[in-house]
Amino acid sequence: MRHRFLLLLLGLPGCFQLREPEPAAAASEWIQPTQIDILLTNFTTTVQRLNPGNYERSFSGPDYRFTPDPTSAGSASAIFINWSTPDELTYFNGLRRRSALGATNSLVFSGRNDNFFTADSAEVSALYVLRISQQDTAFRPTQVQGNIRLVVRRRSNEWKIIRWRDQRTSAAPCWTDVKKYFVR
Numbered sequence: 001m002r003h004r005f006l007l008l009l010l011g012l013p014g015c016f017q018l019r020e021p022e023p024a025a026a027a028s029e030w031i032q033p034t035q036i037d038i039l040l041t042n043f044t045t046t047v048q049r050l051n052p053g054n055y056e057r058s059f060s061g062p063d064y065r066f067t068p069d070p071t072s073a074g075s076a077s078a079i080f081i082n083w084s085t086p087d088e089l090t091y092f093n094g095l096r097r098r099s100a101l102g103a104t105n106s107l108v109f110s111g112r113n114d115n116f117f118t119a120d121s122a123e124v125s126a127l128y129v130l131r132i133s134q135q136d137t138a139f140r141p142t143q144v145q146g147n148i149r150l151v152v153r154r155r156s157n158e159w160k161i162i163r164w165r166d167q168r169t170s171a172a173p174c175w176t177d178v179k180k181y182f183v184r
Contacts, residue, residue, distance in 0.1 A: 029049065030057060050099055050105065065163055067166070069166045079183060124150045126147070144172065146166055146167055148166060
């Protein structure tokens with residue numbers, strides 16, 4: 001009986017087929033955000049490639065809040081009351097639906113300044129230029145710019161965005177304008 005069992009075990013490896021590893025392109029672009037720089041790289045890549053799953057991973061879930069630029073919010077400021085992660089996803093998916101398949105955006109930060117409150121929380125402030133590639137002809141701007149202020153927090157060794165304040169820096173549209181339009 002024992003002898004048959006050993007023979008059976010020896011024959012099992014032939015029953016299983018090893019499969020080829022997935023191509024590198026299929027691998028996730030997400031890197032565990034153990035540093036603020038990695039979080040910002042993930043966020044930038046996610047916005048550029050319109051990846052809603054990774055976009056959502058950038059935010060702290062129920063703790064997250066967005067504060068719009070008051071000038072851009074204008075008469076639609078009620079849209080932004082209690083704006084949280086589900087609203088981010090609604091806007092982001094709206095932008096994605098109105099973008100061509102395979103379209104990419106460009107997001108560049110400059111003049112970045114990090115202000116640490118504690119070892120596990122900080123405010124990141126930077127100027128941004130976001131070039132969007134979308135097909136909705138009713139939304140004309142292809143580039144928005146402003147100042148982004150992100151309050152980030154580290155939990156379980158991962159940095160997440162818990163607050164985002166947008167601020168217009170010129171007469172050009174800012175990110176609030178994009179969110180206001182594509183959340184519909």
